[in-house]
Amino acid sequence: MEQVKEQVHKDAKTHVGRAIVVTSGKGGVGKTTTTANIGTALALMGNSVCLVDTDIGLRNLDIVLGLDNRSIYNIVDVVTGQCKLHQALVRDKRFEEMYLLPAAQSKDKSSVTPEQVKGIIDSLKLEYDFVLIDCPAGIEQGFMNAIAGADEAIIVTTPEKAAVQDADRIIGMLERSERQIVPKLVVNRVRSHMMAAGDMLDIDEIMRILSIDLLGLIVDDEEVIAASHRGVPVTMNPDNRAGLGYRNITRRILGESVPLLDIMEQPQKGFFVKLKKMLGMK
Amino acid sequence: MIERKRYVTMKGHRGGLAVYVNERCSVDEFLDDLELTLADKSVENGRAVPITFFFGRRYVDEGVVTAVESIVARHDSFSFNGYDSECLTKDEAKALYGERTFHYFGGTARSGHVVDVEGSIVVIGDINPGAVVHATGSIYCLGALRGTVHAGKGGNEQAVIAASILQPKWISISDFVHEDPDDAPIKALEMGCAFVGETGVEFSRLQTVPLARMDQFAIDSERG
Incomplete structure (x- = not known):
């Protein structure tokens, strides 16, 4: 039986992988963090993953992953023929099979064309189970580059009107693009008490406006910032709720049905937790 | 003689x-x-x-x-x-035809969409914040209307705007623009309708729209 499973797994790898673009329209809502964490979680669950940073001129994904000191070549070098595609890929040694194709920092978005990016994504899809594309903010050429090779899309938004309106614009553009991609939604930086007080859009309101499938919620957590500061994606921390959110999203991407995190649930602050803390057990 | x-x-x-x-x-x-x-x-x-x-x-x-x-x-x-007279110029006929045309927009008008039609329009979906719908006739939205709308463009004061949930960001009919004295956003109105009344753009539930304006529904439905 084990042998059969092994065989099936190997066969699955010869299949063409899934290319997923992570986009939002608005800047600063957590595209890069989401890409890094979903990629990490996919790798943790045993998938082969390649992350592609298309934010040429403002590359960040390598920093969030802690790989910034190891990127030598980048996507523009591949396009211009300075190096082979596999030479530009940076392996993340913490995982079995996770690679990063960094963006160039000293060029701009017009250094590559959508067709060239599509070519790269298409060849990566043959080798990896998942190709995650980190999209730059905006709706200009950088966005066009990022979606060119994607089969699926994840929209990241925060519970703010500006972010939701920009997400709406992006959804409209994806739906009416050549490939008619119907994206799925990740709501980032959820603050339950602000939603309850009506100081933020609540989840139902966001879903009513955007009317696409919800992939998951990520609670606002300082640990996310600290994690990207250290270059260790938060989802590698088994106790963190934001990290759990990313792992749940990833399981949903893999086709599992996972109930939504209860955002109202407060972190435990009972007597025993305090006691444990005092005794140094947690 | x-x-x-x-x-x-x-x-x-x-x-x-x-x-x-x-x-x-x-x-x-x-x-x-x-x-x-x-x-x-x-x-x-x-x-x-x-x-x-x-x-x-x-x-x-x-x-x-x-x-x-x-x-x-x-x-x-x-x-x-x-x-x-039974005769019209081509221009007059075109204007009349344009006014009497009924358009459909399938799906949700999302942020950034601009829809501009001669005649009346039915949006089979929502009109989201950031979307713009202009019509020389009336605007009917089967879903929630939360965007920017202008009906009766060109001076048709009989035009109406109706939606399952009426909560536009900005609304205008003919040359009348709705302006809240306190600059407060428009409250959501279920089964809402907007029309030109004595004080400019007025809102009302569809069931209580003045009969004079109801004529417009009849005219529009004939065209459809």
């Missing part, structure tokens, strides 16, 4: 006189004839009889109408009561 050739025919009816004008003669011919005929029929009884002119398949421009009006004005016993 030689019998004069007649180019206008008079018929009496309850509301006054109807004058039928020959379709084929020259303008001067029927104006002369009109002058003589009115002179013949003038009576001094103090009350002016209203005349409605029927030009049949003759196209009349403003010059002809003014000439007719001035002839009638010279006779105290008659007054001008309008005219009718």
